[in-house]
Amino acid sequence: MKMKALWTVLPLLIIGLAAVVLWRGGEDVPTATLTLPCADLVAGCHTRLLGHEVSIGLSGPVKPLQPFQVWVKAAGARKVQARFTMEGMDMGFNLYTLRADGDGVFRARVTLPICVSGRRHWVMAVEIDGAVAKVPFSSDL
Numbered sequence: 001m002k003m004k005a006l007w008t009v010l011p012l013l014i015i016g017l018a019a020v021v022l023w024r025g026g027e028d029v030p031t032a033t034l035t036l037p038c039a040d041l042v043a044g045c046h047t048r049l050l051g052h053e054v055s056i057g058l059s060g061p062v063k064p065l066q067p068f069q070v071w072v073k074a075a076g077a078r079k080v081q082a083r084f085t086m087e088g089m090d091m092g093f094n095l096y097t098l099r100a101d102g103d104g105v106f107r108a109r110v111t112l113p114i115c116v117s118g119r120r121h122w123v124m125a126v127e128i129d130g131a132v133a134k135v136p137f138s139s140d141l
C-alpha cells in the first residue's frame with residue numbers, strides 16, 4: 001500500500017521539479033526594452049541597461065547609401081547587435097552584429113537604404129545581451 005502511494009506521488013514530484021527548473025531557467029534570459037532619446041548621436045548618449053553602463057553613438061554623416069559607423073561602449077557585454085527600422089514601415093533586413101575592438105568598444109559599419117517615401121526618421125534598436133535600447137534618429141537626407 002505504501003509503495004503504491006509512492007508511485008503515485010513520485011511522478012508528480014518529478015513534474016513539479018521539472019516545472020521549477022524550466023521556470024527558473026527562463027528567468028536567466030534577461031529581457032528589457034527602453035527608449036533612449038539622444039539629441040546628439042555623434043557625441044553619443046548614455047544609459048543603464050540591465051546592469052550594463054552603456055554608451056551608444058554614430059559617427060556621421062548619417063546619410064542613406066553612405067557607410068557610417070555605429071559604436072557601443074558596454075563593458076563586459078557578450079553580444080551587441082543593431083537593427084534599423086522605421087515606425088510603421090518595412091525597411092527590409094537591416095541587422096548588424098557589432099564587433100569589439102581593442103578598447104572594448106563594439107563597432108559596425110552600417111549602410112542604410114533610401115526610404116521610398118522620403119522619410120528620414122529611423123529607429124536604431126541596439127540589443128546588448130538580450131536587453132534593447134531603442135534610439136530614434138534622423139538621417140541627413
Ligand SMILES: [Cu+2]
Pocket residue numbers: 086089091114115116117118119
Ligand atoms: Cu522608410
